[in-house]
Amino acid sequence: MAEITYLEAIREALFEEMERDADVFCLGEDIGAYGGAFKVTEGLMAKYGESRVIDTPISEIAIVGAAAGAAHMGMRPVVEMQFIDFIANAYDMLTNYVATARYRAFLPCPMVVRGPSGGYVRGGPFHSQNPEAGFVHTPGLKVVYPSTAADAKGLLKAAIRDEDCVLFFEHKYLYRRIKGEMPAGDHVVPIGKARVARDGRDLSIITYAATVYKALEAAQQLEREDGLSVEVLDLRSLAPLDDDAIDATVRKTNRVLIVHEDTRTGGLAGEITARINERCFEWLDAPVLRVTAHDVPLPYAPSLEDFVLPQTADIVLAARRLAAY
Amino acid sequence: MAEITYLEAIREALFEEMERDADVFCLGEDIGAYGGAFKVTEGLMAKYGESRVIDTPISEIAIVGAAAGAAHMGMRPVVEMQFIDFIANAYDMLTNYVATARYRAFLPCPMVVRGPSGGYVRGGPFHSQNPEAGFVHTPGLKVVYPSTAADAKGLLKAAIRDEDCVLFFEHKYLYRRIKGEMPAGDHVVPIGKARVARDGRDLSIITYAATVYKALEAAQQLEREDGLSVEVLDLRSLAPLDDDAIDATVRKTNRVLIVHEDTRTGGLAGEITARINERCFEWLDAPVLRVTAHDVPLPYAPSLEDFVLPQTADIVLAARRLAAY
């Protein structure tokens, strides 16, 4: 079977879901005739028309709010943020309105908010963000962030079919760099399950999105140079977190490194560390360590961005310290 | 010296700072003639006039943005959110514009955003929030959340004098319930320093805001019923966190319970746990545990709110488990 890119996998999911269910529709800025800033929705309007592929005004509050209203009425809206950074404008609508709809008003709100996320692309402080922490913190929202093409497709299909709002973060560094074969048939990856990206015995790296590849690179290097067997767990689903998978890898290797591209303070590594502490303290042979971005806005110049973001060499160093502990 | 309430202490700080520095001014909804929804700014407009105490339209984006613009020009704006919950509307302006101003543009942005926060008051899902986690996560912002009247005054004065943006959370449950004597003179409490609210040897409770009092109640009960000596650390400053104070209490008691009123997943306890892990792993005799709100929107009925929020009895139970570990 032919391989397709991470980006094409997302597009394929959109086509298949719009085909499968007439209630699925897309809305966002420049997603129609233009096909979106990254061309994820290319061809969608030509096939499904202007009424199911809606070019909106520059109004993130309205786009998300309108999706919620349509979702209440039985539609299945898929919102594109032109860059996920602009989800900040809809923070109130998502955390106060959408996230609470079912709980406070028994209103179903099945919708997806998706968009290009993440750095390593010289995008500067407003086109490189990883805003997952603020939403994982919000009860009522689900959050996924795939790293492979197959997961991108399968999780987006699951997100569109979910009865609640799912934030679907797409890593723009992976859009065209990552390829994969699509499993045959109606490929749906359940939300809430992590993926063991690499089996290992000596230590575990828990991560997600683009840093999965940095972790895998580091694992290879550690095997080659240190003879270490490193397990890499790709979380995929950030809310809910797959506690069972986390427990399993911790209890297997007893040493854990958490890696994420988001800034350190208040990033997801804290939450994961707390859970490991509560659930697996006696299995720990070393402190849970983290490799993350530095706590600064993400700068634009390559030398600065590379310094701020976590790199493979950092993971190797941190893993060595853990292994030697 | 006479005692004044937590709320009066905040008001006193506003009067003194407006008196001290003609560049300090206040803006927000209904803060002028009406004196604010909680009457925190009562009397301020009568004394300083409409141009320094500005009743604004219902426009949190504009209020925060305008404060930033004025701050660039050398003013010292103090913004009131009528309820801190509505800070969500200004999330983009705060995290994207204000937080990055110095870093990306060398623009000073000395301003304060303050407002009534927290639950235990039957305020329901939109008048009870503790939104600190989303902002502690943002490099460029400082966050304080006092629990005593003296700290409320001293930290607000420090916040107004700070060269950067400080979010000042006021716990509305404490407004009129907590009183304290004000230290004489120009009472300023430095941002970034925690406070030992109670000395102890056997175990540490790290907390802030209203749950400081629940922790203190629990500590008394544990002393009375279990003979346990419990230390209570009131963080006061959430960004930056006082790592030294955290280290000191952990290394002293070797058992840590973190308590916060915010929901569990993605709340601040995760970050604190990660730091303790990294900095004091060998001093830990037990896993770091947390007592927090349940992961649901905060419901309104007393029986529901009481169930969702952390209570003294929870802290006692968790502390007993820790002590017995």
Next chain:
Amino acid sequence: MARTGTVAGGGRGARGSAAAPPAAVPADDVELTQLQRLELYYWMRLTRSLEERLVNLYRQTKVVGGLFRSLGQEADAVGSAYALERSDVLSPLIRNLGSMLVKGATPVEILKQYMAKGDSPTRGRELNIHFGDTARGFIGQISPLGDMVPVMAGVTLSFKMRRDPRVGLVYVGDGATSTGAFHEGINFAAVQRCPLVVVVENNGYAYSTPTRKQTLAAQFIDKAIGYGIAAEQADGNDVIATYAATRRAVDRARRGDGVTLVELITYRRKGHAEHDNQSYVPAGEIDRWERENDPITRYLARLRSEGVTDDALAAIDARVAREIDEATDLAEQSGVPEALDALVGVYADPPSERPLWYRAGQGGVVDQHERPEGWGTYDAAARGAD
């Protein structure tokens, strides 16, 4: 005073409205049967009496949290909602108790909500009249002002997409027009030509803030041209005029002619909530509106002039009193929510959260002393805003 894409001359200014009550203007001629005209009276009377009952319950500390009144605004709420068909969808605000009753909310639901009962429409999760029911065609608001405009843009977008001839109506206060959500939502709906009516209830104040501190616009319908949409303005204290203006907007929406901004000029005679002493209101202003421009008094005079008998009106009053008494008895019988229900239904899947470990097996661990003393009455200011 209809306006479609052009500016209405000489409209009653938004700023003027707080200063002086509008003189009685002859209501537009609309076809309403005698039965319907009496129905309008019933809804207005029910609204006012139900709120009066709530005041009693509030003083007995049976209301949890704040109490919000629509005194003097009953015509605006009832008349506008009455312009909708049963299958249309409405999004009310805190002062639209009347609109909700018209759309099928019942007094017992309202009372249970305010008393935070376990079998109230939100099972004690949300405050006062923050609830909805899509079956009856109303959607519960949330507190952040303006947010319901985008949501209703989406509700009505779905009608358009499905070629379903339903209409949506969303209320915003004069204050809420200052929010970004209002602007983005009405603009989005305009461009998408959603079948939506946006009703600006200009009652002169947003909490303590008079309209002139909210906007420099002479009148709210002046915003319509900037969105390229139609506008209607009406005396919101004249239930028939309100009905007629809203009806034109509803018809326009149903015809496929897009969004209308309807400005209803009225006056908030009570404070923002029950604790607000209205010290910021110029002396005499409230009295004048009460004396000269009470919507129920005005409507009663009109009905009488149209030949409705005192007996017919008294029968309605009696029915209202009886219904409220019955509803109160019923509501008081209900119990408080079960603590564990707090964990149910954040998501469809999982259907419930698990209690935290230190709560396992416990319904409630809360000691009596931990309850804020006298909640429900304690801290008036703590119940500052909706």
Next chain:
Amino acid sequence: MARTGTVAGGGRGARGSAAAPPAAVPADDVELTQLQRLELYYWMRLTRSLEERLVNLYRQTKVVGGLFRSLGQEADAVGSAYALERSDVLSPLIRNLGSMLVKGATPVEILKQYMAKGDSPTRGRELNIHFGDTARGFIGQISPLGDMVPVMAGVTLSFKMRRDPRVGLVYVGDGATSTGAFHEGINFAAVQRCPLVVVVENNGYAYSTPTRKQTLAAQFIDKAIGYGIAAEQADGNDVIATYAATRRAVDRARRGDGVTLVELITYRRKGHAEHDNQSYVPAGEIDRWERENDPITRYLARLRSEGVTDDALAAIDARVAREIDEATDLAEQSGVPEALDALVGVYADPPSERPLWYRAGQGGVVDQHERPEGWGTYDAAARGAD
């Protein structure tokens, strides 16, 4: 075509503008010396030539990230900024290179920014022309559209509070008028009577979205009445008309008469950014604007008709060419930012963050292979928006 609180009749429609270039209208009579008129030409030429140089550098992969053009909009940027005094404050957008130059930004700064040099105005922290200097009176934008309107409301509020007779000017695109920030900011400034000019640059498109999908308003000045503020509309491709309209607004602000919404009608001849192939633009539209309505061509004809000699114009062209060459040489010599500078200045106190432990003592730990291949040219789409 000034309008103060009333609707201008027959304004050139926003939607019309993309379809057909406005016919040349006689520019308003303004007092500008010959020297000033030549200065306007200099700034427009400098803007265009500097962008052309940037295109060359972009093709040489010396530009990091995307490249944004203002081709065809030079008159609107230059003419409006020229209406400000030196001490006034301006907030530019991505297509206001010309405005920034007028306010004192230098070509070498622009080039260094685009090349992400260590001694660029933002030390490599921010993109392209996202930078400012309060001393020279311009404030750097951020990407989220609309946010600078509230910020400039605050800047000008401070002028009013200090009785400082300065004025502020903020640009928004046709697209950015749909944001909540625009609405909240302009309304706030209106009510506070801030000395602020809000310039809507109506260039027919927001990225690929034509104005008719952004708003149903016939023209953007129709929004002014809804904010109770004055409006001016001008042909944005006529530098003198643009200057005159903006000047009226600036004078009004300085007199204490509050906010003006200025609509400048122009056309974006290049794509949103350099990678955008403009496939969504109707055939012939761009050509027509280029042929019939290039702001520099038009202004040259006017200058010549006023007696300016070819020699005088050639001298300006030569000066521009020389300045850009010199600036390019200078900019190319600068180095990239020091990695550790990334940690400096998030706060005033502490002045710097500490490197994470695994970076201690290391300037950069990045292996060559970890750099995205060919950044600067790699992924056109990755540089989709500003």
